[in-house]
Amino acid sequence: LAAGEFAFYCKFHPGMRGVLTVTGAGGGVEPERPTFDQPLVVPPTERGADIRLVMKRARVRTLPEGRRTSMWTFDGTYPGPTIRRRGGQGTRVTVVNHLPKGAGSTSTHLHGDHHAAKDDGQPTTQLVRRGDSRTYDYPLTVDGRATPGSFFWYHDHRMDRTARNNWRGLQGMFIVTDPPMPGVRLPSGSRDVPLMISERSFTSGNQLTDPFADGPEMVHGAGHDEMSWSGDLAPPNDATVGDTVLVNGRAAPYLDVSATRYRLRLLNSSPFSSYNLTLSDGRPILQIGTGSGLLPRAVVRSSILLGPAQRADVIVDFSGATGKRIVLESVPAAIGSTGDDARQTAVMELRVGARASDPSRLPSRLPSPGLVSPVPTEVAKTWTFGLDDGGDHGSAWTINGDPFDPTRVDHRARLGAVERWRFRNTSDVTHYVHIHAEQWRTLLRDGKAPPPWERGLEDTWRLEPGEVVEVAARFTDYTGPFMIHCHMLDHEDHGMMSRFDVVP
Ligand code: C2O
Ligand code: CU
Numbered sequence: 001l002a003a004g005e006f007a008f009y010c011k012f013h014p015g016m017r018g019v020l021t022v023t024g025a026g027g028g029v030e031p032e033r034p035t036f037d038q039p040l041v042v043p044p045t046e047r048g049a050d051i052r053l054v055m056k057r058a059r060v061r062t063l064p065e066g067r068r069t070s071m072w073t074f075d076g077t078y079p080g081p082t083i084r085r086r087g088g089q090g091t092r093v094t095v096v097n098h099l100p101k102g103a104g105s106t107s108t109h110l111h112g113d114h115h116a117a118k119d120d121g122q123p124t125t126q127l128v129r130r131g132d133s134r135t136y137d138y139p140l141t142v143d144g145r146a147t148p149g150s151f152f153w154y155h156d157h158r159m160d161r162t163a164r165n166n167w168r169g170l171q172g173m174f175i176v177t178d179p180p181m182p183g184v185r186l187p188s189g190s191r192d193v194p195l196m197i198s199e200r201s202f203t204s205g206n207q208l209t210d211p212f213a214d215g216p217e218m219v220h221g222a223g224h225d226e227m228s229w230s231g232d233l234a235p236p237n238d239a240t241v242g243d244t245v246l247v248n249g250r251a252a253p254y255l256d257v258s259a260t261r262y263r264l265r266l267l268n269s270s271p272f273s274s275y276n277l278t279l280s281d282g283r284p285i286l287q288i289g290t291g292s293g294l295l296p297r298a299v300v301r302s303s304i305l306l307g308p309a310q311r312a313d314v315i316v317d318f319s320g321a322t323g324k325r326i327v328l329e330s331v332p333a334a335i336g337s338t339g340d341d342a343r344q345t346a347v348m349e350l351r352v353g354a355r356a357s358d359p360s361r362l363p364s365r366l367p368s369p370g371l372v373s374p375v376p377t378e379v380a381k382t383w384t385f386g387l388d389d390g391g392d393h394g395s396a397w398t399i400n401g402d403p404f405d406p407t408r409v410d411h412r413a414r415l416g417a418v419e420r421w422r423f424r425n426t427s428d429v430t431h432y433v434h435i436h437a438e439q440w441r442t443l444l445r446d447g448k449a450p451p452p453w454e455r456g457l458e459d460t461w462r463l464e465p466g467e468v469v470e471v472a473a474r475f476t477d478y479t480g481p482f483m484i485h486c487h488m489l490d491h492e493d494h495g496m497m498s499r500f501d502v503v504p
Contacts, residue, residue: 033346034251036252036325037064037252038061038064038252038253038254039250039254039255039256040195040247040248040250040253040254041248041249042193042248043077043080043082043172043173043248044077044081044082045081045083046082046083047083049085049089049092050092051083051094052094052096053075053081053093054074054076054096054098055072055097055099055106055170056072056076056098057073057100058070058071059071060076060077060249061250062078062202063202063206063244064251066205066206067207068206071169071208072099072103072168072170074170077249078169078249079171079173079196079249079269082172083173083175084174084177085138085174085175085176085177086146086176086177087141087146087149087179088139088146088147090138091137092135092138093110093136093138094133095108095128095136096133097129097132101130103130103165103168104161105127105128105130106127106128106156107122107123107126107127107156108128108134108170109122109156110136112151112291112292113138113150113152113174114147114438114439114477115137115139116137116477116478117480118480120436120482120483121136121154121157122157122483123157123158123162123406124159125406127158141477142439143477146179147176148294149175149178149289149293150175150291150293151174151175151176151289151292151313152174152176153171153309154171154174155170155171155269159406159497160493162492162493163237163271163492164212166269167200167212167242168208173196175194183361183363184362184367185360185361186263186288186315186362187262187263191257191261191360192265194248194265195265196249196267196269197245197266197267197269197306197347198245198246198269199243199244199245199273200242200246201242201243209242211237211240212240238490238491240271240272240490241270241271245275245346247348252347252348252349254349254350254351255348255349255350255351257350257353258318258353259319259320259354260317260318260319260355260356260357261317261318262318263288265311265312265313266313267291267306267309267310267311268307269308271308272489272490273343274306274307274432275306275330275342275343276305276306276330276331276332276342277303277305277306277312277328277347278303278331279316279326279328280327280328280329281326283318284300284302285303285304285314285315286301286314287299287304287314288315288362288366289313289366290312290457291313292311292457293368293369293439293457294456295366295368295452296366296455297364297366297452298315298364298366299453303331303333305333305462307488308460308488308489309432309434309460315360316350318350319355322352322353322354323352324352325350326350326352327346327348327350328347328349329344329346329347330343331344368456369439369456372441372472375418375441375443376418376419376472377420379421379422380411380417380419380421381413381421382400382422382423383399383421383422383424383484384401384424384425384426385424385427385463385486385496386425386426386427388401388403396494397491397492397496399496399497402495402498404496404497405499406481406499408499409481409501411498411501412501412503413500413501413503414502414503415476415477415479416474416476417474418472419472419473420470420472421440421473422469422470423467423471424467424468425466429465430462430464431463432460432461432463432488433469433484433485433486434459434460434485435482435483436482436483436484437502438473438476439458439459440458440471440472441457441458441471441473442454442458443470443471443472446467446468446469458471478502479501479503479504480502481501482500482501483497483500484498485497
């Protein structure tokens with residue numbers, strides 16, 4: 001530990017908290033670093049218009065030694081195949097549920113994408129039973145224009161089981177490749193590396209632990225696509241955390257890079273934890289995008305805090321570092337004492353080799369996707385993220401005081417309208433708010449202009465206790481039900497989700 005103040009608290013009873021003060025003792029102990037003895041693996045790439053992904057159990061290499069790990073996968077790999085398509089190239093993805101008995105039905109959501117409600121992979125009404133399949137259509141257009149280059153990801157979204165199903169492995173990446181951008185040439189090919197960062201815990205036999213053994217049960221209605229949440233709260237596990245960080249499914253991998261620029265697409269797909277990512281030699285990280293398109297200007301950052309489902313599109317220049325081994329690591333974030341700060345952990349190692357020619361060109365002003373304007377001054381909807389402690393149904397994570405009910409419409413937005421929404425965190429812990437259907441512009445964070453890395457399009461925001469964030473978007477193309485929820489999967493599974501409908 002470094003000297004400082006650290007909050008500790010019970011994840012399930014956030015009021016139960018305290019502060020640990022570590023005084024400067026001198027000669028601090030360096031945290032132990034792993035030895036990085038397996039190479040990074042980049043998942044297989046799918047580029048076709050018609051993609052079939054079979055959800056099935058497979059034994060995959062996660063830890064460097066010993067047995068492989070049995071996981072639930074898309075198509076036999078963890079992460080599933082990385083889909084790469086250009087904006088405007090309509091894409092059909094068919095998922096087939098061949099998971100083992102006990103897995104139950106699933107739902108696959110393409111996070112960040114703009115698509116019809118029927119293709120949203122919704123949590124209770126679009127379930128794919130074992131033995132069944134479902135086809136999702138992703139036009140990769142927004143309001144008649146091609147979706148800008150983005151870094152989306154697909155993952156399971158079944159209500160009440162999302163944390164479990166993601167922990168078991170139902171996750172993959174989806175890249176919308178950049179349109180031609182005059183004057184810009186970003187690192188590409190083997191120098192464009194998607195990195196899915198996600199933690200797990202393992203048994204001594206290299207198998208995933210099961211934090212969900214006694215979870216609350218889903219109540220199944222008459223039809224297979226009708227289910228409601230049992231409302232049986234007080235689940236034993238409300239924070240799915242692991243002790244081992246995987247990158248593209250491997251613990252502590254290394255990547256050989258040449259002494260030139262790389263584009264790293266960082267995704268935190270952990271169910272619950274945040275990472276504050278930095279490079280061990282203090283090398284700057286140039287953030288060019290959010291995952292939902294490029295920022296208007298590249299931003300130099302020394303660390304990047306990513307909560308669950310958040311992405312950052314960054315450039316790292318390794319020139320001058322030949323022979324060095326640089327660790328991508330997570331360090332505690334110096335933000336308040338909310339008790340939810342990122343953990344200290346090594347993530348992966350970058351081994352820098354010889355120089356190489358580098359055709360990349362990077363102006364400071366980037367061709368960022370258009371942001372909605374003008375923006376209404378009136379707030380159309382306020383969403384309050386809180387905890388309902390007690391009452392006859394036990395405690396639950398709530399939005400506007402209620403746990404999720406898929407039959408209740410909490411807001412209606414008119415198709416074509418631009419709306420301004422406000423989020424407010426009235427609970428004691430940080431949440432990460434995610435909205436389906438549209439990409440949003442961040443207007444205000446605590447009454448002030450958002451930081452420069454939050455000035456592109458976004459779909460997931462950090463919301464600290466007491467914080468108020470305002471965002472705006474135009475509702476285009478699709479009517480129907482969509483979700484807003486906390487992306488800490490245990491909070492989502494335990495009620496912190498709402499339905500809003502886009503209406504004609
Ligand atoms: Cu990434 Cu509603 O989810
Ligand atoms: Cu939350």
